Amino acid sequence: HFEIVKFFVSQINDQSNRDTCCIKAADKAAIFDHFEIVKFLISCVSSLDQRANLRFQCAIAACSRLHENVVASLGLEPDWLFQYNTILSFTAAMAIEDRNSVLNKTLSQMQTAQITQLLRLSISQRHVALAATLLNHQRFSTQHVDLPDDNTGATALMLAADAGHHELIHKLIDLGASLHAQDTHGRTALSRACQAGYVQAAKILIDNGADASHRDSQGLTCAQLAERFEQRQVLRLLNPTENPQHPQPAAQRLHQLSDHSEQDHRLSEELHRLLSDAGFTHQRAKCQQRLADWLEGVAQVLTQDRRQMTGSYAEGWANSLVQVNGRTAADSDIDWTVLVEGQEFHLEGGCKGRSGSCQNATRLQVTEGHAQVAVGAGSQPAVTATACGVRPAQDTCHAIECCSSFCKNRVKQLLGYSDLVHLVRATRPSKTNELRVSFSFQEKHIMRDLSTVQGQLFTLTKFIFKRHLPLTLDTPGLKTYHAKTLLFFMLEKHGTDPKAEAWWIPLGIHGATKAEAWQPHNLITLLKESLDMMLSFIDSSSSPDECMPHFFMPDAPLYFKNAGIGGDFDNTKARVRDRLCELRSDIGGVVEQLRRLVRPLKSEKFYFHPFTLLPLTAPPAVTEIREGSGHYEFYYKFADVYSVVHQCVSELQSESSDRDTLMRQLSLLNHLQWCKCAALCMTAMAHLKFGESEEAKRLAMELQRHQVESGLEPQDIYEEGILLKSIRLPKVLDWAWRFCLPCDCPPRFPFLPEFTQTLFTARLSQPLSSHLYVNFRCLSWSLQAELLRNRAPAIAFDHWIEQLLGDPDLEELLTLAHYSDCREHVELSLQQMEMIEKERRVAMETQDEEKIGWVRQKLEGLDAASGVLKVESQSRGRKRKAESD
Template identity: 25%
Template sequence: MTEECLGNHHSSLMLAALRGNVSQIVQLKNCTDVDLPIDIDGRPYTALHAAASHGHLAAVTALLEAQADANGGVSASTGCRYPTPIYWAAMGGHEATVEALLLAQADPDLPDQDGQTPLYVAVTFRHLSVVKLLISAQANVNFKDDVETTALHLAVSRGYTEIVAAISGSNQVNSDQKQIQGASALHFAAQMGELFIALSLIRLSGADVNLESDVGATPLFLAAQDNHCELIDALTFFLADPDLSRNGQSPIYSAAKFGHSRAVDRLLRAQADVRHVTRYSTTPLYIAAQNGRKDILTALIKAGANTDDQQKQGASALYIACQKGHAAIVDVLIKAQANPDLQAAEGETALFVASQNGHNGIVNKLISVPAALDLQRISGLTAMGIASQNGHFTTVQMLIKATADVNGGSNQANSAPLRLASEFNHIEIVQALLDARADVNLARHSSSSAVYSAAFIGHSDIVRILVKSGADITIDSPESFSPVHAAVAGGQWRILHVLRELGVQISVETCEFLRGLALVLCLADSETVNRELTQMTFLEIDSEIKSPIIPSRSNQSFRNPSQTEHPDASTLVLNQSAQSLQLHSKLSAAGFTEQRASLQGAAADVLEHILRLRTSYDDIFIVGSYSETWGNNLVCVDGRTDSESDIDITRFVQGRPLHLKGICKCPLAETDSTVEYVAGHIIFPGYSANPAEPMFGSMIRPAVDRVSAFRLCCYPPIGPLQLHRVAKSNIPNAVLQLLTRDISTFPCHVVHAAPQGQAGNQLRVSTTFLERRLMRSLSTLQGQLFVALKFLVKKIIGRRVHGLKAYHAKTITFRMVEETPAEQWTPQNLFDLLQRSLNMLLNSVQSSYGQDYDDGRIMEHFFLSDAHLYLKGADRSTAQEVANVLREVIDELPELLTKFMKTLIPVSSAGLFYFHPFLIRATASHRCSVGVPSGKIATARNLHCSAAVRAASITEGQRFHRLASRKAARLLQVGQRVPESFGFP
């Protein structure tokens, strides 16, 4: 309190007390009320308050001799709570003043407006001598403030060891009191790793070592969770129960989950139960296997853990290790005689999940055990089937060599490996299965046949291979399930053309049926059928059905898919400026604008928030094209995800972050969590190079990729923020500032991916949050450039040669944004900007020719300057093929952009935006249920049946009403012959 604070309310006595002027106090004490207060911030303030707050002992003594109220007019009986003189003296650490006030019978337990007593405030300011004095005066050490916190809680939370000892030594202390969050002082000490404080609490005040907090955590649980090994020893020495659990999680489970090997060792010495299960029946061994902790796993097995314990969903430690790709863990478990054939709740085995994720090294280990090769899920899917579905060619080869059943060993043709490989367009796998004598006509004349699936989706190369290998494409009746019917149902007029070339014969009656079916589908809602059908229109399907094509059957040569397409020769190629404006206009009409992109970003953020609320887990992030706003759909920005795209969900594995050696600045980084950083990757053995767990979509639900990630404590140096790049960058300063902020806001992390030849030894540093920021900052023109580039890379280049992916298009876009001045981003320049982008990509590919490496690297990573981007699955010869295709695309750019514009669909007149979060919530929130029959084909069955019924009310032209009833009777009979599995929607 200063003189200025007194303002107009000061008095001579108040000033004398404030200054410690004893003689003036003596002169004034008989002519004024020594307890007359002034009001400061709504609180009474007397002369004794002023003298005590400044530690003027003589002034305090003089005022007390003048009969001043030792409590400054504050009384517990009034219910008013204001700071007392002893409160101010304790705050200032004025020991002698406190003692004088105590001798004058000042109440040491009167609280202030927040419920804090003189003892509490003395602890706050660490005045040990005052604390001891108040305790000796019988101050209430158990007094709680308004948030249920005692002076002891406060001292422990701040690490004031001497004060804790002083309070703990009080014979009245209750050290087991809980504050508002349900934790005792010992809980605080255990969580903070304060060994000496914990010992004081136990020895001096008898703190209960087994006391559970309101959320069920014991001090030992908290110490184990945070790897405080000395505390674990101390607590178990004082008989802490090592098996008391929090929501079913024991201390040893918690230590294993967070990778604290030393804590696990200490708990094992204390005889912790290694088979203690959580409420989900998960054991410490399981969680160690899941997180790839070989040291912990080995210790638990040595201590008697059962390697075949299964959690609630039936997964064993070996199962989860195989799913996550932890090869070293699998080795340990196999050596410990873990059963490789245990089946989870839906029938999956360790071999199944290893095959699902393409963990070839693990698959090889399991085959050598040997594991049963043909065990099925409930759906009938085998390891061979899931590997075929997911495109893991090497895995399929290994299973074939091990004599796994190439037909899936099931009567459920939906799960046949050949059908799944055909549906997902895995040409190499289809050929390998056929070479291994897979039954090409399994489920002949049904929608479960391989050729039906390929025809419906539009995989012309697959159709050719299957027919060449003997697939039956004949039509038994107009209403039968044949590849021709599939092509019409899927709107695949090119497949229809191929089938006619391959010799299929279409009768007049069948032709009439197919034309009616095509008309129905063409008029149907584009949300439930292939969009290409609505673009090509009924006339093209109808024309293809009726067109005379000379069959060539067995001598049909195989051609590049692009050779079967016949661009309209009459299309007028506009000059570059005009085509730029037209492309800009078409893209804008289809919603590729900043405003619609922002709406897409908002939808992603809301979905992310919903997932966090529904899972009660904050470390879930929506990333990838859905969240980056521009590439989620290459046809229209209306919230719906492209059939060839997916929604990426990253979930961080619980535990402490990894620290980058030589980059990390963390003062307390643990040695066992420090990793080597090399060229965009960390050295971290035991993990596979398969970053995602896919959940395939359907016509109504987008596909989902779930990615597990490990936190890093910091980012490596970020390229676009380095001074030499900032100096010449065209990225707006505001965006650079946002990137700088995001480095500290969004966690750097690593995912399961590695350079060529390093699978299982390295993990890739991900900059996905920085990429999202830059993508969301793109202008309309910049976003349109990216969309056009992505179309060219995925739909044109990718179908002519393997190697380039959408990530390359994104990186080129970032480079263009950084290198291109703002004034060049105009609608008239869009063609030129695209051409420059393709040339930039071509130059990058060409530059790899003369280098000393042959691992497919072609350019620097945009954000990590010491890292590179590679041609996926490519070598030096492939790079030359990619370069040749890029030159072709640059030459054909006007025609290709015209083709692109024809695929764009304008935003609806109402500006509709689709958002269906609960279609993917279950997929994102729970363990991936793999291998179910594809939604696409399942929908095709229903579509085929319902289309037949609907065709009863639609006929060609003016004959519609006259023929409707007659067709209805015939087609309803068709529907009644369809098996139940093909029931109507």
């Protein structure tokens, strides 16, 4: 409708109105890919500055939706690539499809050093296809291949090693990248690969001459770095063991297995009770799933991307192997899948050509579960934000949606329907230009429908594959995905209905047994059958790298961990097979380890602190707390509260903040009982900032009377039969008092008492996980102790202890130890801190160890003082006795 737009613009006589209309219309035209209209509307704006700004805004809008024609017509300034992730992501998405005309035009305007800088940025942002395109570009200068980052000293090779991008490492070495260059910490590319745990990257570097004995500025060798960061497989590479003897292949040993059905039934019942008491039940899995849905909904509002949660946290099973109480285990994570807006691929064997986007589209050939593409996008599907403080690790996978389902009949075996698949950045061993077909959304739905026994079987299998084999028996190689795939084959065999009857003949058991498969007394039998099935899969392929078939794509093999590396890793298959045989013949060792690991729940509560788990993207500024009744709108108020808290904490640190503006922002939280502690604390801080101490004391007294909720009851989260997936978080209980807020510098609150300032914990050591941790319950205690000093009533330490014992953190325990001189209180704080450290509930940093050290010193000081007093008391007693004599 180009002519209509021209006509309407010509009818606006007032230039100011014309500018306003053209600016709004151009943005809409960019969103809907009308590049001619965009160019025309920009030309109609009177001011050169406004035109330049509008061109940039339209470029952002078009890049966010991958509208190549609009972007090409506008062009991209070189600086934009460095300043705006949306624009860099556009060039990366185009590079995967080998459509680089816009990029080439921009590169023609750049200096060679700038192109190297762009290469480093691309690698650090995990844009492998873009980085590969830059390395192959005619304007890339090999003379600048080792140009380091000004701040960190990192070269492109080091950044590729950080992320395990072995494809880029090969290319950079071919182009002459130095293996011996050092960053500001004296670390080489090999040092960094060993620290990060990327075995294949480390092997390539070593094979090309990297020095494993190099010491960094702390004097640490590559092996010592790997040991410090618990990278066991890197240590295996650096210190290969002699090949073990394998007495018998698994297939030859299966006939030796015997059946102990009565004993298995008793053990099954015991295991079922053990796992049920720890929360591994269908009902608690449903609660966990609702918590994940809530987190997903709020994250979608904040990030404004097509983000979905996948993996164990969302599925509700075995995110922790200790107990199901809302906490994520230290060796687990939260997985996000983000579908790239505006990009769609078409698969041969899947695409039916039914939609408009399918017409004339290239259909990608799928080989062993991997779509063949023009340019490789790397073999690391996710970007990992490592665990930091109370935040668990979070993996974000940027995926490309397909127009269709794939292997529809296999999916329907378990799900009843088939949905769209997507492609992720992963390859087979030694392959490059391909993307893996992913069924993670379908898998999530299947896992969410598991019965208690089905979920417990998965938990047992995951425990064996992820913990027992690699840690207890030093036999790594299997992954959680192998356990999930094995469960799918078991569900196919015995049906998904937990009440269904099934025939099966477990190997080694004579005769057929008719039984209800998914019943508690069959748990051990099901586990043995699963292990038999796994051994059968392992023996079905002669390749040392192949483990088992993919459930949905039977022609696609799943591989062992670190497949394709060779050397000692070629023995992985034989080691795993022998260990599984031993386990199959004697389950007792597994059960004993489980008894030590799994702990019964002391409380039914879920310790869910959602505002510590959200993605660390800067939240948008808001001026109101929105309410909505629709499914998506339900999450508005929670996202808005997070934004307001972030704004207020930032304003409290600003030297130029305005009192009225800050108080107006804080007033948005006044009517919300579920975050009252946070609102009262920040308001008291605002009064202290502006010298209004009496008002701050009044609020401290109100905080004395206020109590927060340490956890959520199951009935607050999930009710059987309610179809809505949004949880019914209580409105009258204060549950929102722990926050992790985006942050890139240490906090400044000079108006607060010195100790209170230390309770704002800045965690800045991990770039993708940097945040400010604020526990408002703990902050409330400190404000009360400082502002109401020497006032009645005295500090209620017993009340503090009663609140924190269920779910303490280091800051709360430090606060108790700081303000109380009671030995029992300080000792309790130290014991709880050491337990948190031992159980890895916090990803410890130096500052955390210093907190524990301070409490330990205080306890020693109290003991020493007590000893002196005891000696003095004894001395006085002897003196009195002598005088009386």
